[in-house]
Every structure is written in C-alpha cells, then in structure tokens.
Amino acid sequence: xxxxxxxxxxxxxxxxxxxxxxxxxxxxxxxxxxxxxxxxxxxxxxxxxxxxxxxxxxxxxxxxxxxxxxxxxxxxxxxxxxxxxxxxxxxxxxxxxxxxxxxxxxxxxxxxxxxxxxxxxxxxxxxxxxxxxxxxxxxxxxxxxxxxxxxxxxxxxxxxxxxxx
Amino acid sequence: xxxxxxxxxxxxxxxxxxxxxxxxxxxxxxxxxxxxxxxxxxxxxxxxxxxxxxxxxxxxxxxxxxxxxxxxxxxxxxxxxxxxxxxxxxxxxxxxxxxxxxxxxxxxxxxxxxxxxxxxxxxxxxxxxxxxxxxxxxxxxxxxxxxxxxxxxxxxxxxxxxxxxxxxxxxxxxxxxxxxxxxxxxxxxxxxxxxxxxxxxxxxxxxxxxxxxxxxxxxxxxxxxxxxxxxxxxxxxxxxxxxxxxxxxxxxxxxxxxxxxxxxxxxxxxxxxxxxxxxxxxxxxxxxxxxxxxxxxxxxxxxxxxxxxxxxxxxxxxxxxxxxxxxxxxxxxxxxxxxxxxxxxxxxxxxxxxxxxxxxxxxxxxxxxxxxx
Amino acid sequence: xxxxxxxxxxxxxxxxxxxxxxxxxxxxxxxxxxxxxxxxxxxxxxxxxxxxxxxxxxxxxxxxxxxxxxxxxxxxxxxxxxxxxxxxxxxxxxxxxxxxxxxxxxxxxxxxxxxxxxxxxxxxxxxxxxxxxxxxxxxxxxxxxxxxxxxxxxxxxxxxxxxxxxxxxxxxxxxxxxxxxxxxxxxxxxxxxxxxxxxxxxxxxxxxxxxxxxxxxxxxxxxxxxxxxxxxxxxxxxxxxxxxxxxxxxxxxxxxxxxxxxxxxxxxxxxxxxxxxxxxxxxxxxxxxxxxxxxxxxxxxxxxxxxxxxxxxxxxxxxxxxxxxxxxxxxxxxxxxxxxxxxxxxxxxxxxxxxxxx
Numbered sequence: 001x002x003x004x005x006x007x008x009x010x011x012x013x014x015x016x017x018x019x020x021x022x023x024x025x026x027x028x029x030x031x032x033x034x035x036x037x038x039x040x041x042x043x044x045x046x047x048x049x050x051x052x053x054x055x056x057x058x059x060x061x062x063x064x065x066x067x068x069x070x071x072x073x074x075x076x077x078x079x080x081x082x083x084x085x086x087x088x089x090x091x092x093x094x095x096x097x098x099x100x101x102x103x104x105x106x107x108x109x110x111x112x113x114x115x116x117x118x119x120x121x122x123x124x125x126x127x128x129x130x131x132x133x134x135x136x137x138x139x140x141x142x143x144x145x146x147x148x149x150x151x152x153x154x155x156x157x158x159x160x161x162x163x164x165x
Numbered sequence: 166x167x168x169x170x171x172x173x174x175x176x177x178x179x180x181x182x183x184x185x186x187x188x189x190x191x192x193x194x195x196x197x198x199x200x201x202x203x204x205x206x207x208x209x210x211x212x213x214x215x216x217x218x219x220x221x222x223x224x225x226x227x228x229x230x231x232x233x234x235x236x237x238x239x240x241x242x243x244x245x246x247x248x249x250x251x252x253x254x255x256x257x258x259x260x261x262x263x264x265x266x267x268x269x270x271x272x273x274x275x276x277x278x279x280x281x282x283x284x285x286x287x288x289x290x291x292x293x294x295x296x297x298x299x300x301x302x303x304x305x306x307x308x309x310x311x312x313x314x315x316x317x318x319x320x321x322x323x324x325x326x327x328x329x330x331x332x333x334x335x336x337x338x339x340x341x342x343x344x345x346x347x348x349x350x351x352x353x354x355x356x357x358x359x360x361x362x363x364x365x366x367x368x369x370x371x372x373x374x375x376x377x378x379x380x381x382x383x384x385x386x387x388x389x390x391x392x393x394x395x396x397x398x399x400x401x402x403x404x405x406x407x408x409x410x411x412x413x414x415x416x417x418x419x420x421x422x423x424x425x426x427x428x429x430x431x432x433x434x435x436x437x438x439x440x441x442x443x444x445x446x447x448x449x450x451x452x453x454x455x456x457x458x459x460x461x462x463x464x465x466x467x468x469x470x471x472x473x474x475x476x477x478x479x480x481x482x483x484x485x486x487x488x489x490x491x492x493x494x495x496x497x498x499x500x501x502x503x504x505x506x507x508x509x510x511x512x513x514x515x516x517x518x519x520x521x522x523x524x525x526x527x528x529x530x531x532x533x534x535x536x537x538x
Numbered sequence: 539x540x541x542x543x544x545x546x547x548x549x550x551x552x553x554x555x556x557x558x559x560x561x562x563x564x565x566x567x568x569x570x571x572x573x574x575x576x577x578x579x580x581x582x583x584x585x586x587x588x589x590x591x592x593x594x595x596x597x598x599x600x601x602x603x604x605x606x607x608x609x610x611x612x613x614x615x616x617x618x619x620x621x622x623x624x625x626x627x628x629x630x631x632x633x634x635x636x637x638x639x640x641x642x643x644x645x646x647x648x649x650x651x652x653x654x655x656x657x658x659x660x661x662x663x664x665x666x667x668x669x670x671x672x673x674x675x676x677x678x679x680x681x682x683x684x685x686x687x688x689x690x691x692x693x694x695x696x697x698x699x700x701x702x703x704x705x706x707x708x709x710x711x712x713x714x715x716x717x718x719x720x721x722x723x724x725x726x727x728x729x730x731x732x733x734x735x736x737x738x739x740x741x742x743x744x745x746x747x748x749x750x751x752x753x754x755x756x757x758x759x760x761x762x763x764x765x766x767x768x769x770x771x772x773x774x775x776x777x778x779x780x781x782x783x784x785x786x787x788x789x790x791x792x793x794x795x796x797x798x799x800x801x802x803x804x805x806x807x808x809x810x811x812x813x814x815x816x817x818x819x820x821x822x823x824x825x826x827x828x829x830x831x832x833x834x835x836x837x838x839x840x841x842x843x844x845x846x847x848x849x850x851x852x853x854x855x856x857x858x859x860x861x862x863x864x865x866x867x868x869x870x871x872x873x874x875x876x877x878x879x880x881x882x883x884x885x886x887x888x889x890x891x892x893x894x895x896x
Contacts, residue, residue, distance in 0.1 A: 017874065017878075019367065020367035023365045023366050023367045024366065024367065024368075024858075024859065026361045026365060026366075027361060027362050027363075027365075027366050027858045027859065028854055028855075028858050029361070030358050030361050030362045030858075031299055031362070031596045031854065031857060031858045032596075032854065034595070034596055034597075034598055035592070035595045035596045035854075038595070040598050041595075041598055041599060041600060042306055042309070042598050042599065043598075043599045043600045055316075056316050056317045056320070058316075058317065058318065058319065058320040058335075058338065059316060059320050059321075060320035060321055084231075084232070086228050086232035086233070086235060086236075119235055119324075120320075120321060120324075121232075121234070121235035121326045122320065122326060122334060123231060123232065123235075123326075126334065126335065135320065181693065183693075183694075205697075205864070292860065295860035295861060296768065296770070296859070296860040296861030297858065297859060297860040298593075298597075298857060299593075299596055299597050299857050299858060301597075302597035302598055302599065303597075303598070306598055362858070363860070366859065366860065368768060368859050368860050368861075368862055368866075369860050371862075371863075371866055372860060372861075372862075372863060372866070518863065518864075518865075520771065520861075520863045520864070521863070
C-alpha cells in the first residue's frame with residue numbers, strides 16, 4: 001500500500017514537470033509568434049501622421065457654432081443650450097436692439113464657451129432647435145495659458161440667420 | 166465570533182506596519198492599504214478609501230435627470246454604459262413609460278460590449294500585476310476594437326453619456342452592426358490566446374490556486390456580487406434574477422464555480438467573456454426598427470421612492486431615487502458593487518504573503534472611483 | 539584561419555623589447571583594462587536597447603525609435619540623464635558600505651569578463667581552472683547585494699536583499715552542478731581545452747539527452763542567479779518596492795542596472811562556450827563545402843551570434859511568464875532542479891566512463 005503511494009507520488013512528480021514545461025512552452029509560442037510577425041505592430045506614429053489622421057464624424061471634440069459661406073450662424077439666443085449644460089460651460093451674452101417693427105429683440109453679442117469646464121456630455125448639440133451647434137474633430141486641446149481655454153464661438157463680423165433684420 | 170480590526174493589538178514586537186499607499190503601481194486607483202506584517206505574512210489589512218470622493222450624489226441633487234447621466238459615467242468608468250442604463254431605467258420606471266424594443270436591444274448590446282471591454286482591461290492589469298507584462302498590451306490591443314465601435318456611434322471612448330431617460334441620445338451609426346460582427350469573429354480567435362498565455366501557465370496556477378479563498382457564506386455576508394461572488398458559488402446575476410432591457414429575449418448561462426479562490430474568480434471572468442460574445446451574436450442581427458427616443462414633455466419622476474438594480478461588470482449596481490415631483494431628485498444614492506467587494510479583502514488576505522495580496526486585490530477587480538463616488 | 543594569437547604575441551614582444559619588464563607588464567595590463575571597460579560599457583548600453591526593442595516586438599509595438607535613427611542613441615540619453623541626477627545621501631546609513639556596494643557588484647562582473655574566450659587567442663587570461671574561477675567570482679556579487687540592502691537602513695531594502703541573497707545562493711548550486719556535467723564530458727576546466735574538445739561537434743549535440751537537460755537547467759538557474767526573468771521578485775515594482783536598490787540614485791543605480799545586464803551576458807557567454815561550442819563554427823557531419831563556407835565567417839561573429847541567441851531566450855522567458863513567489867522559487871530549486879541535476883550528473887559520469895557519447 002505504501003509502495004503504491006510512493007510510486008504514485010513519483011509519477012505525479014514527473015507529471016508535474018512535464019505539465020509545467022509544456023504549459024510554459026505554449027505561452028512562449030504565443031509571444032514568439034508575435035515577435036516574428038512585424039505586421040502585427042499596432043503603433044501609430046503620431047505626430048508624424050497628423051496629415052492622414054482622421055477622427056470619426058461623431059467624435060466629440062470641441063463645440064463649434066456652424067457658420068455658412070456668408071458668415072452667418074443660426075443662433076437665436078433662446079438660451080436652451082446654456083440651460084441644458086450641467087456645469088455652466090456656455091455663457092450667452094446678448095444685446096437688445098430695436099427691431100423693424102418697433103419691438104426689442106435679442107441678438108447674439110458673444111457666445112462664450114468654457115472649454116476648461118466642459119465635460120463633453122453632448123446635451124447641448126441635440127437640444128438646439130435651429131441646429132446651430134456641432135462638435136468638430138479637434139482633439140489637441142493642450143495650451144500653456146489657461147485664458148486660451150475660454151473661447152468665443154461666433155466669428156467676428158458674423159450675423160444670425162435666425163434674426164430677420 | 167470573528168475578531169474585528171479594533172480588537173487587534175500590536176503586542177508582538179516582530180510585527181510592523183507598512184502602507185501600500187495611495188500612489189502605488191499595483192492598486193488600480195487611489196486606495197490605501199494599511200498592512201500589518203510579520204515577516205512576510207499578513208496579520209491584518211485595513212483599506213482606507215475616500216481619496217477620490219467627488220460628491221457625485223450631492224451634485225446630482227442640483228441637476229436634472231438627463232444632466233446627471235454624465236456624472237454616472239465617471240463612477241465605475243469601465244462600465245459606463247451600464248451605469249447610464251441603471252439611472253435611465255430607474256427614471257423610466259418611476260415615470261411609468263416603456264422604451265421601444267429597438268432601444269432595449271441597443272442598450273443591451275452596448276452593455277455586453279462594455280462588459281467585454283471591462284474584462285479585457287481587468288485581464289491585462291491582472292497579468293501585469295503578477296509580472297507577465299506582455300498581457301497588458303494584448304488586452305489593450307483587443308480593447309481598441311470595442312472603443313472604436315463606441316467612438317463611431319457615441320463620439321467618446323470612455324465616458325459616453327449615451328443612454329438617457331427616454332431612450333438614446335442619437336441613433337447608431339450605419340456601420341454599427343458590421344463592426345460588431347467583425348469584432349466577434351476577431352475576438353473569438355484571440356480569446357484562446359489569453360488561455361494559452363496565462364490560464365494554463367503553471368506559474369500562474371501556482372500563484373492563484375488556493376489563494377484568497379472566500380466561502381459562499383462570506384460572500385453573502387459581505388455582499389460580494391458580480392464575478393467575485395460567483396466565483397464562490399453565490400448565484401447573484403441580476404440578469405437572471407430580475408431581467409431588464411433585452412435580457413428576457415436572449416439565452417445565456419450564468420457561470421458560478423464552487424471553489425472561491427483567486428483562480429475561480431479568474432476563470433469566471435474569462436468564461437463570462439465567452440458568454441457575452443454569445444449574447445452579442447444573438448442580438449446583433451435582430452435589432453428591430455423603431456424610434457430611438459420617446460417624445461417626453463418633461464423628465465420628471467412623480468413623488469415617491471424608486472429602486473433599480475442592474476448587473477455591471479463588477480457586480481450589482483443599485484440606484485435609489487427619492488423624488489418630490491420635480492425635475493431633479495431630492496436624493497439619489499448608488500449602491501455600488503466595488504464598495505462591498507473591497508471590504509472582504511481583510512478576510513481573504515489574512516495569513517497570506519505580500520505577493521498574494523497583489524493577486525487577491527487584482528482578482529477582486531476593484532475600480533476605486535466607484536468606491537468613493 | 540582567423541587567429542588572434544600572432545597579433546597579441548606581436549604586441550607583447552614589441553613592448554618587452556623596448557621597455558623594462560615592469561613597464562611592459564604595466565602598460566599591457568592598462569591597455570587590457572581599458573579595452574575590457576570600454577567593451578563592458580558599450581555592450582551594456584546596447585543590451586538595454588536590445589531588450590527594449592525585443593520586448594516591444596513581442597508586445598505588438600515599436601520600441602524606442604526617436605532618439606537617433608531607429609532609436610540607437612536612446613540608452614546613451616538615459617545614461618546622460620542618470621549621470622546628471624543628484625546622488626542622495628541617506629542619513630543614518632552606513633556610508634562606507636552604502637558607497638562600496640555598487641562597486642563590489644560591478645567589479646565582480648567585470649572580472650568575469652576576463653576569462654571568457656571571444657575568439658581563438660582573444661582571451662584575457664586562460665586559467666587552467668577557468669570555470670571554477672568564473673563561478674567563484676560571480677558569487678562575490680551576492681556580497682554586494684546584501685551590503686546594499688543592509689546599508690540602506692530601510693526595511694524594504696532589507697527584505698529585498700534577504701530574498702535576493704537566498705535566491706542567488708540557492709541557484710548557484712544548480713549552476714555549478716550543471717556545468718560540472720560538461721566538465722566531466724570534456725575532462726578539463728580550462729576554457730580553451732573545452733572548446734578544443736568540441737571541434738567535432740558541440741556538446742549539446744554530442745552529449746545528447748543529459749547535455750540537453752543540463753542546458754535547460756543551466757538556463758533556468760542562470761536567469762535566477764541574475765535576478766532576471768520570472769525570478770525578479772526582489773526588484774519588482776508592483777511588489778511594494780524596488781528591492782535592494784531602492785535608496786540608490788543616479789550613477790550608483792546605473793551600476794546595479796548595468797551589472798544585471800552584463801551578468802546576463804556572462805551567463806549567456808558561459809552557456810555558449812560550454813554547450814554551444816564557443817567560437818567554433820557550425821559544422822554539419824563531414825560536408826566539406828558547407829563547412830568551408832561556415833569557416834569563412836570569423837569566429838567572433840559566431841561567438842556573439844550564439845550568445846545573442848541565448849540572451850534572446852532569456853528575454854523571451856522574462857516577457858512571457860508571471861513572477862514566482864519567493865517560496866515557490868526556492869521550492870523549485872531544492873525540490874526539482876537539484877535532484878534532477880544530481881541524477882543527471884551521475885548519468886553523465888556513467889556515460890563518460892562508458893564512452894557512450896558521440
């Protein structure tokens with residue numbers, strides 16, 4: 001009985017060695033197979049590949065007011081986007097003007113966007129009834145001066161399509 | 166009656182206390198372990214959390230329901246979609262509305278993709294903690310495919326805020342189904358490689374078998390859910406107990422293993438990845454047409470208390486909303502899985518060595534921002 | 539065909555003719571020292587670069603590729619950075635021992651280079667107890683590690699040093715016994731005679747199964763000796779600390795780092811010399827045409843090629859396997875490697891007696 005146990009123990013000892021060595025060899029085969037195939041390298045050479053780098057269309061980069069070729073944007077100062085934004089990253093500064101029919105209207109003076117507090121949740125873009133906003137594909141946001149992160153989105157000299165002046 | 170941490174007294178002069186401090190390469194996030202050692206053996210282990218408390222629950226009281234979705238992304242950031250889905254389902258049940266089938270299918274597809282991505286990241290970090298540094302790169306390389314799918318539809322890779330009360334923020338991209346099918350074929354070939362590299366390896370088996378044994382009673386006492394609990398035989402999959410979204414329409418197995426050691430917790434997660442691939446295959450071709458967003462006048466929960474449970478990649482997430490009829494919750498509380506999973510580590514690590522502590526905490530798969538919210 | 543002995547003889551005779559024996563001896567030793575130190579430094583730098591590139595390829599990425607064409611100046615940039623770092627002095631640390639420890643480790647490994655045959659005649663000193671000399675010298679490195687851990691006055695360093703010391707001392711046994719097998723086959727401890735005995739075939743082929751077992755055991759024990767690969771518990775970052783060299787900064791840390799890579803080179807060089815035929819070319823049976831082509835390649839390339847192959851194997855181990863725990867490491871040595879080694883040695887002795895090898 002004791003002899004049988006000893007033989008079993010010796011057999012188990014050699015089986016452990018065999019099992020261990022084969023399992024290690026299997027692991028080495030996986031890494032070895034990647035070593036000999038340089039086509040599996042997935043590194044992208046950034047920043048040299050900036051010219052050909054294209055982000056997806058839906059990528060949430062930076063907020064933009066859409067301007068058409070006549071430098072007109074579509075914002076009608078309804079303040080919906082500023083209300084939807086959870087952390088107050090949109091500030092709309094407007095001024096009141098006399099309209100043609102004698103009533104005061106609000107037109108857009110400065111559309112201030114605080115990139116430093118934006119959490120890219122995307123609640124502003126679908127909330128605009130005039131489809132005035134979009135996210136562009138810019139992802140390099142790093143600056144050395146924090147004041148550059150407060151952006152004014154309406155371009156100088158632009159006027160609003162929504163206001164019939 | 167088991168001794169508590171307060172009973173412990175450093176009477177033995179050979180013991181010393183070290184800190185695996187908040188900045189450490191192997192705790193995945195800012196968590197501090199106060200470890201009392203004698204030689205190489207652990208006598209007790211006290212975790213200190215709270216280094217990344219941001220007040221998510223309090224902030225949510227000032228935001229409306231669609232606005233507070235973007236905060237839930239940042240709790241357990243590796244199961245972002247599932248967190249969003251939890252709040253969305255809670256609010257929809259409170260309002261008594263039901264979303265269309267198309268939304269249910271897409272939500273479940275996103276949830277399963279998130280589960281696979283989360284388990285891939287867990288695998289690569291676990292291998293790296295144990296010293297097999299190549300596993301880190303293989304896991305991340307495969308995860309990039311899922312992140313590309315997310316980015317194409319939602320616009321972000323990690324914090325998507327895509328699932329909202331009432332449906333989805335937008336419709337899915339036309340390439341969605343094609344990419345998922347490509348991913349399923351690709352990943353079915355790569356997953357056996359994970360087994361060859363790590364699971365069968367004798368060094369790995371020696372380091373994880375018999376380490377950190379958690380009995381089923383301990384799992385139930387401490388409330389350890391998710392794959393960590395299922396590795397001890399505690400059958401706690403919310404997708405089977407209280408199915409939501411499209412889970413009633415799919416067939417899959419709940420995986421439990423009886424041993425309760427680190428190796429079983431590891432194998433449960435690998436097998437869950439296979440099951441998620443099966444679920445994806447059943448769903449991806451059959452997405453029904455329909456609206457992706459309900460026309461809701463206002464997202465307001467009626468006065469009362471509501472609770473919803475979902476199964477994230479790490480366990481059971483519970484959302485508890487107390488509402489007074491307004492557009493913001495009066496109080497929202499999250500029962501997070503990582504908070505309960507963390508505190509069982511003292512029981513598991515007692516008597517083991519420091520090297521085992523790394524293996525145990527890796528196998529519990531903790532994401533620290535979920536503990537602190 | 540390629541023989542360095544006349545070249546070296548001409549230099550020594552030139553010096554002996556023109557100068558007194560004292561100066562001739564001194565100048566030849568200084569030349570030799572400078573040569574070995576340069577070789578050591580340059581090879582150490584490029585071994586680090588090779589490791590980074592090889593591990594990158596296994597992980598589906600490129601290695602360093604910006605500093606210099608293909609990244610070849612990366613380690614030089616790292617060296618300059620380490621040289622410019624502040625040398626932090628520890629209060630309450632034993633300053634003499636603290637400063638000596640890196641030097642002990644480096645000196646031990648440079649002295650071992652002196653006995654390795656790079657080509658016919660290109661050997662610093664051809665001792666008749668060559669293998670014993672190298673084993674003895676590499677044991678001195680342990681002293682450096684233990685002193686470093688103790689003198690740092692930090693509980694993490696002491697833990698790391700104790701673990702490392704136990705590991706190195708245990709695996710030296712296996713290294714010695716594995717090499718003893720080949721010495722039994724060859725009949726001598728002198729390097730040039732061991733290589734001469736391999737002219738009709740390398741020992742790994744001539745000694746069939748026992749020599750292959752000895753080779754595998756030697757590789758495993760060799761990686762454990764140098765704290766590399768799956769046996770690097772003493773210095774792993776995710777196990778609490780950086781082990782015995784936690785408190786060292788700047789050039790002193792660079793010494794430990796360099797000594798580890800050069801120890802790996804020495805282990806590989808010994809494996810090449812004893813098992814793979816040293817600088818002898820690869821001859822297949824009696825195919826004269828093939829053999830002449832093989833002879834055309836200079837022996838230095840053969841030596842470095844074979845050493846590079848063994849180094850590649852050691853790097854392959856490191857980047858594939860998880861780490862072993864300290865008790866599993868010691869169990870591997872005392873329960874598995876040592877008994878197999880002893881039985882293998884008896885088998886080799888028997889085969890040599892019966893002349894049952896090729």
